[in-house]
Amino acid sequence: MKILITGGAGFIGSHLCDALLIENHKIVVVDNLILGRIENISHLIGLESFQFIEEDILNFDKLQGIFKEHSFDMVYHLAANSDIQKGGKDPEVDYNLTFNTTFNILLCMKEFDVKKLFFASTSAIYGETLENLTEDFGPLQPVSNYGAGKLASEAFISAFSATYNIQTWITRFPNVVGERFTHGVIFDFINKLKANPHELIVLGNGEQNKPYLYVKDLIEGILYVCNTAQDRLNVYNLGSYTRTKVKEIALMVIEEMGLKATIKYTGGDRGWVGDVPEFKYDLSKINQLGWEAKINSNDSVRIAIQKALGK
Amino acid sequence: MKILITGGAGFIGSHLCDALLIENHKIVVVDNLILGRIENISHLIGLESFQFIEEDILNFDKLQGIFKEHSFDMVYHLAANSDIQKGGKDPEVDYNLTFNTTFNILLCMKEFDVKKLFFASTSAIYGETLENLTEDFGPLQPVSNYGAGKLASEAFISAFSATYNIQTWITRFPNVVGERFTHGVIFDFINKLKANPHELIVLGNGEQNKPYLYVKDLIEGILYVCNTAQDRLNVYNLGSYTRTKVKEIALMVIEEMGLKATIKYTGGDRGWVGDVPEFKYDLSKINQLGWEAKINSNDSVRIAIQKALGK
Numbered sequence: 001m002k003i004l005i006t007g008g009a010g011f012i013g014s015h016l017c018d019a020l021l022i023e024n025h026k027i028v029v030v031d032n033l034i035l036g037r038i039e040n041i042s043h044l045i046g047l048e049s050f051q052f053i054e055e056d057i058l059n060f061d062k063l064q065g066i067f068k069e070h071s072f073d074m075v076y077h078l079a080a081n082s083d084i085q086k087g088g089k090d091p092e093v094d095y096n097l098t099f100n101t102t103f104n105i106l107l108c109m110k111e112f113d114v115k116k117l118f119f120a121s122t123s124a125i126y127g128e129t130l131e132n133l134t135e136d137f138g139p140l141q142p143v144s145n146y147g148a149g150k151l152a153s154e155a156f157i158s159a160f161s162a163t164y165n166i167q168t169w170i171t172r173f174p175n176v177v178g179e180r181f182t183h184g185v186i187f188d189f190i191n192k193l194k195a196n197p198h199e200l201i202v203l204g205n206g207e208q209n210k211p212y213l214y215v216k217d218l219i220e221g222i223l224y225v226c227n228t229a230q231d232r233l234n235v236y237n238l239g240s241y242t243r244t245k246v247k248e249i250a251l252m253v254i255e256e257m258g259l260k261a262t263i264k265y266t267g268g269d270r271g272w273v274g275d276v277p278e279f280k281y282d283l284s285k286i287n288q289l290g291w292e293a294k295i296n297s298n299d300s301v302r303i304a305i306q307k308a309l310g311k
Numbered sequence: 312m313k314i315l316i317t318g319g320a321g322f323i324g325s326h327l328c329d330a331l332l333i334e335n336h337k338i339v340v341v342d343n344l345i346l347g348r349i350e351n352i353s354h355l356i357g358l359e360s361f362q363f364i365e366e367d368i369l370n371f372d373k374l375q376g377i378f379k380e381h382s383f384d385m386v387y388h389l390a391a392n393s394d395i396q397k398g399g400k401d402p403e404v405d406y407n408l409t410f411n412t413t414f415n416i417l418l419c420m421k422e423f424d425v426k427k428l429f430f431a432s433t434s435a436i437y438g439e440t441l442e443n444l445t446e447d448f449g450p451l452q453p454v455s456n457y458g459a460g461k462l463a464s465e466a467f468i469s470a471f472s473a474t475y476n477i478q479t480w481i482t483r484f485p486n487v488v489g490e491r492f493t494h495g496v497i498f499d500f501i502n503k504l505k506a507n508p509h510e511l512i513v514l515g516n517g518e519q520n521k522p523y524l525y526v527k528d529l530i531e532g533i534l535y536v537c538n539t540a541q542d543r544l545n546v547y548n549l550g551s552y553t554r555t556k557v558k559e560i561a562l563m564v565i566e567e568m569g570l571k572a573t574i575k576y577t578g579g580d581r582g583w584v585g586d587v588p589e590f591k592y593d594l595s596k597i598n599q600l601g602w603e604a605k606i607n608s609n610d611s612v613r614i615a616i617q618k619a620l621g622k
Contacts, residue, residue: 088474091417091418091421091467091470091471091474092418095414095467099463103406106402107402107403110402125466127469127473128473135449135450136449136450137449138445138446138447138448138449138450138451139446139447139449139546140449140451140466140469141469141473141544142466142469142470142473143469143470143473143474144470144473144474145467145470145471145474147466147470148466148467148469148470148471149466149467151462151463151466152410152462152463152466152467155436155451155453155458155459155460155462155463155466156402156406156456156459156460156463158438158451158452158453158454158459159402159453159454159455159456159458159459159585160402160456160459162438162439162452162453162454162455162584162585163399163454163455163456163584163585233452235450273473273474274470274473274474
């Protein structure tokens, strides 16, 4: 297939490029390199079946031009804001980067008759709840603009899928970690400890407890779902049942850096407004499809720390 | 309170103006008069506690000016596309009129620190399902761009409510009928029969079966929910348990017009792409709050036909 990957120079997008090239597809990446980085895909540039276009998909005329030039069989839409805290301070960040990117992609898919879409969604659409999160969970009440932008995207994707007959795969990601990542708690801790190796200030009480998934497991899960599920609209949670507490991450980072830093908690049950302190996926749907994560949450975190430290 | 009503010159908005003025609030209506009509509020113009501003809330600078000039205590946001079929042909209709209107309102509420919001949502967010629709129903997979625009609105409203502490009331409307309405099946049948009094062509097989609510019941329900429910985010289905089939509506319209037209069905289970042929609300949440509709679905349809015919 000829595939467009939006955000293909980003952390997850670039791993997806690697995997889809192995499956012998022709890949076109569109990325504005604001959140994505050319280093993530520099090993692919020059390959015959790979093309990189530096462009912002919010520029609709340019995006139309790209769809017109290429006859895509499928779009993997990953471009989005990746900094939830930033989106809380300025709601236009997720309105534009997380939602309007999706709407522009949908308009072009309709116009140029592209009939297959993968969309990278998130646990954040479920909002804050301690209940077991099946794909059919309701009510959906996101507490962050990031979660809202992803749910708004899912809403229009659902309508376009039904109205214009676009086969769609949506997987809802947990926290994803591994090579090439640039955001999140592991990264923050490493940076803080580089600045002050004696003390680590942790936002919240350290009890926030979430599943972390290793990026290579995630990519395998995405491809498994897209290759296996064959409804018109296929929605799957993607993750593992294991979880890791923020205080465990803090200890692992200190240990891997070979430090003896003391940990100081700012208190409260969450790191920032919009943070969801705890959630638990029900994964029976994807397990029944035949996929499960190979690496548990703690090991994923450990690998990610080691990779971030260049080990 | 000083209240902004968006879409206040529309079918439902203008009835809401009438009711809120009786409750002694000061009302400012903003409406671009594209879907709304000045006749709907002409009886209010000149009242000291009523102000009408002809403006498009998609014009963000103008909207900011209105929020700056008035210190609103609450916003009732009703402005939206009201033609679901039109939105299926051009997705930008609901993107702009149904979703972006909401996002602009939210940005202004954040900027000017308005802490109370009512939002007019819809059964269309639930998509197409024969299950009993509680407010917690999932998955939410709208099949029309109108439903998507409303669900996208609810998503950002939920995030803004949590992030910026805005108390919010969302009621999800069924089909609403009565004085001043301008769209929908009753209206279509009357217009068709005026053009040809001998034959009525009905889209679909006539078996589409939905609850119709009389607009005055709806308005009473909205005010009851806003005055009674006191969570931060209050979400309620609003409707009645009774339903009316399209073929029953056809017979009532013919009868009320005093005609002997034959009815011809185009066939298929729905009127158009994006139409949801059947749905059934669970209303236990609003009933337990202490409200129920006074007029059943068939009587609501009958009254609406009579009002539309000037009886």
